[in-house]
Structure formats: C-alpha cells, structure tokens
Amino acid sequence: MILKSLVMSIALIAAFGYFFKKVKRLHSVMMSVDGSSNLAPDRLGERIKVLFIDVLGQSNVRRKPAAGLAHTLIFFGFLAIQPHSLELMIKGVIPFFEAGNFLPGLYAVYLYAADISGFFVLIGFAYALYRRLVIRPSYLTLGRDANLIILFTSVIVLSFHFINAFQMAMPAQTGHFNYISVFPVSGVFARVFGIDTLSSTNLMIGYEIFYYIHIGTILGFLIYIPGSKHLHLLAAAPNVFFKRLDIEKAIMKTDIEDESKETFGLGKISDFSRRNVLNLYACTECGRCEELCPASGTGKPLSPKKIIHDFKQDLLDQSGMLLDNHKNEILPLMREESKLTDDVLWACTTCRSCENVCPVSNEHLDFIFEMRKHQVLMEAKFPPEMQETFNNMENQxxxxxxxxxxRADWCKGMDVPLMAEKLQTDVLWFVGCAGSFDDRGKKISQATARILKKAGVDFAILGPEENCNGDMARRAGNEYLAQMMIRQNVETFAQYKFKTILTGCPHCYNVIKNEYPDFGAAYDVVHTADYFDRLIKEGRLTVNALNSGIMTFHDSCYLGRWNNIYDAPRRLLKKSVSGQMVEMDRSGSKGFCCGAGGARMFMEETLGKRMNNERAIQVVESGAQTVVSACPFCAVMLHDGIMETGKEIRVKDIAEIMDEATN
Ligand code: SF4
Ligand code: SF4
Incomplete structure (x- = not known):
C-alpha cells in the first residue's frame, strides 16, 4: 500500500506538473503577441449565458443532429465519470479514503448516474468510429491524432466500467460503502465477463490492473492534450466566452495615419491578436467550416479549417522566437514553403459560412481580412486585375x-430628387455602385424608385455626390482606399438632414450600418427588403399577388449571415406571389454564396468550378421557375450562372417583384 501511494504520488505530480508547464507556455505565447488584446469580458451576464447555451447546452455542436448527439453523449458522459476518477486518484495516494463514507446516499446516486453516463460515452464513440471508418466525410481530419484520442478515451471509459465491475463483485465489508447495486451497466460487464465468479484474490488483482490502466491512461491523456488537437478541451470554453456577441460585425479599423506603426495587418505570428491565438487553440478540426465553404466546395485551394490549422502549426513552430522576444527573426506567414498561397488567400468571398457554422465560434475572417490588409498595404501584393479596380475607385x-x-443617369426622366436640391428628407437612398452603373442593377434601382413613389416616401439620392461605399476596397485589403471613400461619404451625409439611410445593396447596407460608426457616422440604416415590408404593414403599399409559378429565394451573404435578415424578404415574397415557394437545400444561414463577395466580383475565377454556376445548378435542382435575390451583385451572378445551365429560369430582385406586385 505504501508503495502504491508512493508510485501514485510521483505519477500524479509528474503528470500534472508537465501538464501545467505546457499550459503555462501556451498562455505565455498568447500573451506575447502584438495584436490588440481583444479579450475584454464586457457584457458579462450575456457571456455567461452564452457559455451555458453554447458549451453546456452544446447548441453549436448539435447543428449536425447525429454527430452532435454523439458529441453531447461523449461530452457529458466523460464529464460525469471524472469525479469518480478523481476519487480513484485520491485513493491511490490515501488508501483509506472513501468518498462513500461522507454522504452515502448522494454518492450512490452519483455512481449510478456516472455508470449509465459511461455507457452513453461508449454509444457516442461507436457512432464516432462509424463516421470515421464508414461515412468518412472528406472535411473530417482522420489522422493519427484523432484516432489516438478515441483510443485514449475509450480505454478510460472501458476501464472505468471494469473497475466498477470488480469493485461490486468484491465481498462487501461491514462499515464500508456497499457497491453491489450502484453499477447497472458495470454489473452487466461483471456477468458477461464472469467477473462475479472470480475468487477474492483474483478480484483484487483484476481491480488493480484496471485501476492502473485507468489512471495511467488519464495521466497520459493529460500529458497529450496541450500538444494535440484536443487542446480545444481547454480553449473552447474561453473562446466561446470571449466570442463576438452580435452577429453583425465590422472589419477592424486600422489607424493608417499612425506613424509609429511599423506594420499593418497580419504578416507574421507576432501580429496575431490574443483572440486570434485563442481561436487557433480552440479549433477541434471538425471540418464543418470546410464542408460549407463555397470556395472549398468548388475546388479552390482554400479551406478555412486548414488556414486555422496551418496558422496554429506556424504559431507553435515559431513560438520560441516569440517568447524570447526575437520578433524580428520570425518568418512571415506567407513564405515560399508555407501552405498559405495567394490562391488560398484571395479565393475567399467573405461569405461567413465558416464562422456561422463553427462550433467553437472561431472568426476565420479576422485572419483573412487582416492578411489581405497586410499583403496590400505592406507588400503591395494582390491579384493583378484588382489594380484597375482600385484605380477606378480612386479616380471615379x-x-x-x-x-x-x-452616377444618377440611371434615373433620367424619372423625377428622382437629389439631396443637393432637397437638403432634407425622411429617407436618404444610398443607391450604390451596382445600382447606379451596372445594367442589371440599374433596372433594380428603377423598380425601387417606382415603389418609393407609389408609397409616397419622402426620399432623395446623392447622385454624383455618392461615392463607392468602401466595402469592396476594404474586403480586398485596401484599407487606405476604403477609408478615403468612407470618409468622403461620411462628410457628404453630414451636410444633409434625414432620418434613415435606405439601400437595396446588402454590401452598402452592411458597411454603412456596421462599419461607418467607427468613422463617426451612426445612422438608422435599412435594407429595401425590410423597408418594403414596413411600407406594406403601414398600409402605404397595396400588394396584388402575382402568379409567378414556383419561386425560390437566394440569400445574400451580407444580408443573411452578416446581418441576420432572412425573414423579411421571404415575408414579402409570400405576400406578393401566389405561386409555390420552395427552399434550396443550401438556404437561410447555410445559403451558398453567389461568388461576388469579398471583391471576388472583380477578380478572375480560374480555379475549380465557377461558384455562380454551382449555385445556378442548385436553383435548377430546386425546381424553381424564378429565383429571387435581394442584392444587385447576386442578381448578376445568378443570371450568368443560369445562362450557363441553358434553363429558362427568371432571375429577379425583390424590388422588381414588389414593383410588379404593387400599385
Ligand atoms: S468566408 Fe466563405 S469563402 Fe471565405 S473561408 Fe469562410 S466559408 Fe470560405
Ligand atoms: S475552425 Fe471551427 S468549424 Fe473549422 S475545423 Fe475548427 S472548430 Fe471546426
């Protein structure tokens, strides 16, 4: 017994000591990066609630029903058996310790529940193995690390049941806790493996063997966690706790006039923010982000999962220089041998599918935007075709x-008022570049103007005073150009009096609503889908339902995932069409990007399949005769994609449908 105490004491001190040393190093790495320390625990009550819902409630994980249920069984089952394992460790050091002597009733209930929970863990593992060995989803990491973890945890749970089986088969001693009826599942183990027929000596030997297997595996697991993908067991909860609480988000504003700054954006691991590092630690490599990424899905080399994984690897590989404060020697993230290439970085449409689906609330775009910013501002590197686009934005x-x-030629003869003439209106309509210059966009703007007039809305446009909203330049990393255009618009807004900014373009909507406040311009911003809905509710528009056959709605990324507007356009369509409404498989928060976002509209798409063609195929598969969008860029991309399919499917904007349906 003394020998066992000694061995256990040394093993526990060594394993926990090693574990804490590793964790301390990871924490030091996180605290050594130079990016803003954006881990502020503001809105504490909401964060605690999020922790309960997302981590304890497993809400993010359960988005995939079968895999989510398996994860929930494993998560809670594994948690449930830990107090018992802790008791076994204490018993190893203090042989006469018996938790059952303190509150025997409660202890019995706990053991009963833990024993059943262990069985649920085994069910969860059975499904996990089936998924890995039979289903084998392409986005799942099937490497040695994942298999080793399943092996570790299976051994821990199986040995837990065997320990219980041996324990309950031992003759009960007077004055000690009686285990005979508290192990419903382990009792089956005892009968099936004939444990209940063994002699006392053999029971003792069997118990000790499984005891050492159980504790040894737990300690091995403890040592393994900090260096494996299961680091997420430690980092996921804090990552979720510090997550962005609002769906709407702004690209981080860079103070480009700060002359003390040596670099902008994300060039090497020392430029990470602490939140970035926590994201890297928290990744479970589940692959959900890759599964829904339209770039991965159409054969581009971009995988959001791999970006996170490769950055984590780079961070750990170069962490020594970070900790020794030799930051000048740290190699850039994009270098000859790195997996992050130009084709990876510029393939992203900023659709936000990855962030939306990530069970640990990682924000992949914080990496991508800042990387692009660094490439453009510091390295002058970007797809060559963007040079002309940047010039056009700067000059025109x-x-x-x-x-x-x-800019206002699209409304010639329509008697659309200019702000410069009216000076004051209820609604300042920000038409946007697509709505002003693109042939398809102009038709959408004309429909919108007619609707506003029908409803008697007091509105005006900026016309030649309007500038590009800055979204395109910002998402292409040209923060300098973006800020120039944003500031010009902000100055123009300030000259006039109005209550609301209206826009039919989700990109204008998003940037003005969520990013202009960082430039001192916080306004009530409304998208036309919401605004038309409001006009109908107020009785200012009368709708005569159109019969347009089978119809489907394509969610714009910047309306849906970026701003949580899914219902208003569908409500409008239900009111304005009498035909059948169908949903595509990829709709709502899982909507498939048209391929235009993140400035991709102005870049060549030479790798893999074209994203808009893929979306058009999904439209065809839905059986719809009309596809409706609420974004002029989506309308163009969908139209081109549908043309490729050779099918006769109408592509309409919500404003055009409303124009036809109202009087
Ligand atoms: S934002 Fe969209 S395109 Fe970009 S990595 Fe995420 S899922 Fe892929
Ligand atoms: S980033 Fe999130 S969704 Fe992607 S693999 Fe990691 S945990 Fe899964």
Missing amino acids: ANPWGFASDT
Missing part, C-alpha cells in the same frame, strides 16, 4: 470606372 469612385458625374 466606382469599381467599373464610369464617370462619377454620370
């Missing part, structure tokens, strides 16, 4: 390079 305030003084 629109990405196509049309003369800026022709």
Whole structure:
C-alpha cells in the first residue's frame, strides 16, 4: 500500500506538473503577441449565458443532429465519470479514503448516474468510429491524432466500467460503502465477463490492473492534450466566452495615419491578436467550416479549417522566437514553403459560412481580412486585375470606372430628387455602385424608385455626390482606399438632414450600418427588403399577388449571415406571389454564396468550378421557375450562372417583384 501511494504520488505530480508547464507556455505565447488584446469580458451576464447555451447546452455542436448527439453523449458522459476518477486518484495516494463514507446516499446516486453516463460515452464513440471508418466525410481530419484520442478515451471509459465491475463483485465489508447495486451497466460487464465468479484474490488483482490502466491512461491523456488537437478541451470554453456577441460585425479599423506603426495587418505570428491565438487553440478540426465553404466546395485551394490549422502549426513552430522576444527573426506567414498561397488567400468571398457554422465560434475572417490588409498595404501584393479596380475607385469612385458625374443617369426622366436640391428628407437612398452603373442593377434601382413613389416616401439620392461605399476596397485589403471613400461619404451625409439611410445593396447596407460608426457616422440604416415590408404593414403599399409559378429565394451573404435578415424578404415574397415557394437545400444561414463577395466580383475565377454556376445548378435542382435575390451583385451572378445551365429560369430582385406586385 505504501508503495502504491508512493508510485501514485510521483505519477500524479509528474503528470500534472508537465501538464501545467505546457499550459503555462501556451498562455505565455498568447500573451506575447502584438495584436490588440481583444479579450475584454464586457457584457458579462450575456457571456455567461452564452457559455451555458453554447458549451453546456452544446447548441453549436448539435447543428449536425447525429454527430452532435454523439458529441453531447461523449461530452457529458466523460464529464460525469471524472469525479469518480478523481476519487480513484485520491485513493491511490490515501488508501483509506472513501468518498462513500461522507454522504452515502448522494454518492450512490452519483455512481449510478456516472455508470449509465459511461455507457452513453461508449454509444457516442461507436457512432464516432462509424463516421470515421464508414461515412468518412472528406472535411473530417482522420489522422493519427484523432484516432489516438478515441483510443485514449475509450480505454478510460472501458476501464472505468471494469473497475466498477470488480469493485461490486468484491465481498462487501461491514462499515464500508456497499457497491453491489450502484453499477447497472458495470454489473452487466461483471456477468458477461464472469467477473462475479472470480475468487477474492483474483478480484483484487483484476481491480488493480484496471485501476492502473485507468489512471495511467488519464495521466497520459493529460500529458497529450496541450500538444494535440484536443487542446480545444481547454480553449473552447474561453473562446466561446470571449466570442463576438452580435452577429453583425465590422472589419477592424486600422489607424493608417499612425506613424509609429511599423506594420499593418497580419504578416507574421507576432501580429496575431490574443483572440486570434485563442481561436487557433480552440479549433477541434471538425471540418464543418470546410464542408460549407463555397470556395472549398468548388475546388479552390482554400479551406478555412486548414488556414486555422496551418496558422496554429506556424504559431507553435515559431513560438520560441516569440517568447524570447526575437520578433524580428520570425518568418512571415506567407513564405515560399508555407501552405498559405495567394490562391488560398484571395479565393475567399467573405461569405461567413465558416464562422456561422463553427462550433467553437472561431472568426476565420479576422485572419483573412487582416492578411489581405497586410499583403496590400505592406507588400503591395494582390491579384493583378484588382489594380484597375482600385484605380477606378480612386479616380471615379466606382469599381467599373464610369464617370462619377454620370452616377444618377440611371434615373433620367424619372423625377428622382437629389439631396443637393432637397437638403432634407425622411429617407436618404444610398443607391450604390451596382445600382447606379451596372445594367442589371440599374433596372433594380428603377423598380425601387417606382415603389418609393407609389408609397409616397419622402426620399432623395446623392447622385454624383455618392461615392463607392468602401466595402469592396476594404474586403480586398485596401484599407487606405476604403477609408478615403468612407470618409468622403461620411462628410457628404453630414451636410444633409434625414432620418434613415435606405439601400437595396446588402454590401452598402452592411458597411454603412456596421462599419461607418467607427468613422463617426451612426445612422438608422435599412435594407429595401425590410423597408418594403414596413411600407406594406403601414398600409402605404397595396400588394396584388402575382402568379409567378414556383419561386425560390437566394440569400445574400451580407444580408443573411452578416446581418441576420432572412425573414423579411421571404415575408414579402409570400405576400406578393401566389405561386409555390420552395427552399434550396443550401438556404437561410447555410445559403451558398453567389461568388461576388469579398471583391471576388472583380477578380478572375480560374480555379475549380465557377461558384455562380454551382449555385445556378442548385436553383435548377430546386425546381424553381424564378429565383429571387435581394442584392444587385447576386442578381448578376445568378443570371450568368443560369445562362450557363441553358434553363429558362427568371432571375429577379425583390424590388422588381414588389414593383410588379404593387400599385
Ligand atoms: S468566408 Fe466563405 S469563402 Fe471565405 S473561408 Fe469562410 S466559408 Fe470560405
Ligand atoms: S475552425 Fe471551427 S468549424 Fe473549422 S475545423 Fe475548427 S472548430 Fe471546426
């Protein structure tokens, strides 16, 4: 017994000591990065609630029903057996310790529940193995690390049941806790393996063997965690706790005039923020982000999962230089041998599917935006075709390079008022570049103007005073150009009096609503889908339902995932069409990007399949005769994609449908 105490004491001190040393190092790495220390525990009550819902409630994990249920069984079952394992460790050091002597009734209930929970863990593992060996989803990491973890945890749970089986088969001693009826599952183990027929000596030997297997595996697991993908067991909860609480988000504003700054954006691991590092630690490598990524899905080399994984690897590989404060020697993230290439970085459409589905609330785009910012501002590296787009935005305030003084030509003869003439209105309609210059966008703007007039809305446009909203330049990493355009618009807004900014473009909507406040311009911003819905509710528009056959709605990423607007356009369609509404498999928060976001509209798409063609196939498969969007960029991309399919499917904007359906 003394020998066992000694062995256990040394083993526990060594394993826990090693574990804490490793964790301390990981923490030091996180605290050594230079990016802003954005881990503020503001809105504490909400964060605690999120922790309960997302971590204890497993809400994010359960989005995939079968895999989510398996994870929930494993998570709670594994947690449930830990107090018993702790008791066994204490018993190893203090042989006469018996938790059952303190509160025997409660202890019995706990053991009963833990024993059943252990069985649930085994069910969860059975499904996990089936998924890995039979289903084998392509986005799941099937490497040695994952298999080793399953082996570790299976051994821990199986040995837990065997320990219980031996324990309950031992003759009960007077004055000690009686285990005979508290192990419903382990009791089956005892009968099936004939444990209940063994002699006392053999029971003792069997118990000790499984005891050492159980504790040894737990300690091995403890040592293994900090260096494995199961680091998420430690980092996921804090990562969720510090997550962005609002769905809407702004790209981080960079103070480009700060002359003390040596670098902008994300160039090497020392530029990470602490939140970035926590994201890397928290990744479970589940692959859900990759599964829904439209770039991965159409054969581009971009995988959000691999970005996170490769950055984590780079961080750990170069952490020595970070900790020794030799930051000048740290190699750039994008270098010859790195997996992060230009094709990876620029394939992202910023659709946010990855962030939306990540069970640990990682924010992949914080990496991608800051990387692009660094490439453009510090390295002057970006897809060559973007040079002309940047020039056009700089010289003519629109990405196509049309003369800026022709911005209001789309409404010639329509008697659309200008802000410069009215000075004051209820609604300032920010038409946007697509709505002003693109042929398809102009038709959508004309429909919108007619609707506003029908409803008697007091509105005006900026016309030639309007600049590109800055979204495109910002998402392409050209923060300098973006800020220039944003500031010009902000100055123009300040000259006039109005209550609301209206826009039919989700990109204008998002950037003005969520990013302009960082530039001192916080306004009530409304998208036309919401605004038309409001006009109908107020009785200012009368709808005569159109019969347009089978119809489906394509969610714009910047309306849906970026701003949580899914219902208003569907409500509008239900009111304005009498035909059948169908949903595509990829709709709502899982909507498939049209391929235009993140400035991809102005970049070549030469790798893999074209994203808009893929989306068009999904439209065809839905059986719809009309596909409706609420974004002029989506309308263009869908139209081109549908043309490729050779099918006769109408592509309409919500404004065009409303224009036809109202009087
Ligand atoms: S934002 Fe969209 S395109 Fe970009 S990595 Fe995430 S899922 Fe892929
Ligand atoms: S980033 Fe999130 S969704 Fe992607 S693999 Fe990691 S945990 Fe899964």
